[in-house]
Amino acid sequence: MTSAPSKLYADDVSLLVVTLDTNPFFWTTFPFHFSEFLSQVLAFLNSILLLGQLNQLVVIATGCNSCGYIYDSTSNRNHASTNGTMPALYSNLLHNLEEFLARDQKLTMPHAPVTVPSSLLSGSLSMALCYIQRAFRSGPMHPQPRILCLQGSTDGPEQYVAIMNAIFSAQRSSVPVDSCYIGSNNSAFLQQASYITGGIYYRPPQMDGLFQYLSTVFATDLHSRAFLRLPKSLGVDFRASCFCHKQTIDMGYVCSVCLSIFCEHHDKCSTSLYLARLNQMLPQQTTGKERLHNVSGLITLILSCPSRELICYVS
Template sequence: MPSAPSKLYSDDVSLLVVTLDTNPFFWSTFSFPFSEFLSHVLAFLNSILLLSQLNQVVVIATGCNSCTYLYDSSSDKSHGSTSGSMPSLYSDLLHNLEVFLARDQQLAKPWGNAAAGGGGAPPSSLLSGSLSMALCYIQRAFRSGPIHPQPRILCLQGSADGPEQYVAIMNSIFSAQHSTVPIDSCYIGSNNSAFLQQASYITGGIYYRPPHLDGLFQYFSTVFATDLHSRAFLRLPKSVGVDFRASCFCHKQTIDMGYVCSVCLSIFCEHHDKCSTCGSVFGQSQSNVASSTNRKRKA
């Protein structure tokens, strides 16, 4: 596996790209308020910047319909922006978050009306989009020159997995693995996230579901604040019982057993005569086609 370009910074300098779950359908039904969750996140991000003046922090909002960059500590605007006594991390991020939430909720109105009338399940967060944006930012950092911090991604997620995003998320996971970028995951939902478990396991990151949400900052600072070099000397949580189940390409449902196309590796929960992805003809169907062709030739 080819490694990422060599880095001239010290090993303890980090480029932390955080994906922040802002799905209003999740937070409106979750017992822990989003405002309190955000206060823990802001304190954690501020501590990362205080650990080293060379550390960089990028925050990406993960909505149910769109994703966007909320904050980039390396931009000139972030260094010079202040609002009274409020640091730029708080003022810029909170302003951009407010604008994003208003736009994302406007796009989610059709889903909200359907959910209120019992016409469908609440949409999941667009995790595949935020992971893609995070990897694009990291690739730009790689190509900017040999001097850049050690990159890693931290997914702060609460919404349930969206099976329809399985292919896109797995592509992002393998892209991160190819670039040696670990994906850390902090999942605060009621059940574990199979997607994030696989992401952290495959890329060598940390998956953790805090047992007590009141102490989120302590979990952030002790588990996810450590740089990649220091992790070799610490006893950090390890993934146990990773859920490796996949989602089928036909109905977008999580399955335990299924049918796999031997050509393109597409997964189906039911037997099909033909692969809907690459068009390959399967097993018995292929022999039936050959038999009918032979009968036509004899006739």
């Protein structure tokens, strides 16, 4: 896959944006306690700053209803400790995390007892990309940016379009998205994000050694990865979510104009207004130009083929 043109980076400086899953509905059902998870993550974040004094670190909390910045190493208030017993990384991050959890809990909506609400991954990815774009505009020499998603909640099919937009924006900006998924099953969204952007997707087999996995797999900068043998994903789930019912499907109808995916046949595409006007001008037998395709195969084609070849395929 051809990547976007590389930018002018400072070779030995890294900008790591971490999205931290704080979904209380997930952590209450997960056997590994959130406090133990957080303690190992904090040790990993501290090691990133210790690897280089110019390294930058940003942490974004991902809740069920909102996202928020809870730590920024470039902030003036984080250059010194807020108390005499705890570093600024720990004290400020824990304080901001506690305030974020309280705000996010107030926004929690009632849900079905059997279902577990997914985290707002699309929002945290968008916030991470916005921060990185601001770093791009800071000057010609800026740190190498990358995103690390520490996720445990299941994928939310209703976020499919927003997450894919964020993934392709990261690919265009040459920002790799690393994924450390700690849930019971793999995340199709994060698998696609790491595959498309050239990042690393890894699911730790044991949570007790989480710090070891984080430090050996995700602490390496982009320059050093070319000389290391890092784990590779054996398979990527390219299944998409339909635009009508927001459900993950294997087969669906694809609009030949806007590539919207539906699980059922529709005479007119609800996404493309151009197609709706076009159907009014065409004979009756040519209306409804959606065609049934294998969704996973179509998504693979979108990722690997130029747009010209794709239009010839679906039209």
